[in-house]
Amino acid sequence: MTAHIIDGNAIARALRGEIARKVRVRLSGGRAAPGLAVIMVGNNPASEVYVRSKRRDCAEVGIRDIGLNLPANIGASQLLAEIDRFNADPSVDGILVQLPLPTAIDPNTIIERIRPDKDVDGFHPYNIGRLVVRMPLLRPCTPYGAMRLLESTGVSLRGQHAVVVGASNIVGRPMALELLLVGCTVTICHSATRDLAAEVARADVLVVAIGKPEMIPGDWIKPGALVVDVGINRLADNRIVGDVHFESACERASWITPVPGGVGPMTRAILLHNTLLAADRDRP
């Protein structure tokens, strides 16, 4: 079998087009452009690349972005004060703090300070809780983007056995909740899982988010499975690969996301979607 490739670039482009149209409707109705505050602490090179692309995406769809770069040695209290300022600013609909933060700052304290209705990353416990109780509102971008990619295949997900490898707060756990929401039977694997190969072999839908280059070989994958590879790993020769060994997985999967060009562009597009959603709810 040669898998169909799920084209994240094309699906994200279509979503950005839809968002741009909705922003134009807002503007033509005399309403303000949605505003997104992007806070970056320090100068982690990977974060700088992510922030630059997020700001470029905002410009493309007509979202006003407000960038704030803070020095790496800033204290948590100063960062919290900046968040409070954006929380109180009615022209700011979404607030994003680029992770990772310098180790001296506890990310949970920072995430909890963002007003839940401006939490466009969907990481605040309030928004995660809403996903748990089947009332999702601002949903974590990567898992929601991954769901849109799975849905684009047209394959019914209800009743399928989904296996999520990785249990982080920002990807694995909310991913499992999203899959549960559409009626999958969900298994979550992590670094203490005893027999990962056996768990993966049972997956009709496999989502991998571990951060280990090409760790899942194709011959673990159930023939016909849908495979979403969230991992982004840069190799010594500068190539970017996922957590799944793509070529061998293509021989088993029915559908698969490539890296790059799969989940990454969708994560960014969902951030725009969430910012527009926050603006439409708060400043209709």
Ligand code: NAD
């Ligand atoms: P994380 O380090 O916070 O979590 C990794 C998870 O994988 C943990 O739950 C850990 O228990 C599990 N794990 C590690 N080794 C394992 C093993 N050998 N077997 C089974 N489970 C194992 O990482 P994260 O933030 O969830 O990110 C995971 C990957 O996804 C990274 O490569 C990251 O760059 C990528 N990522 C991509 C996007 C995107 O937009 N495409 C967004 C976020 C993260």
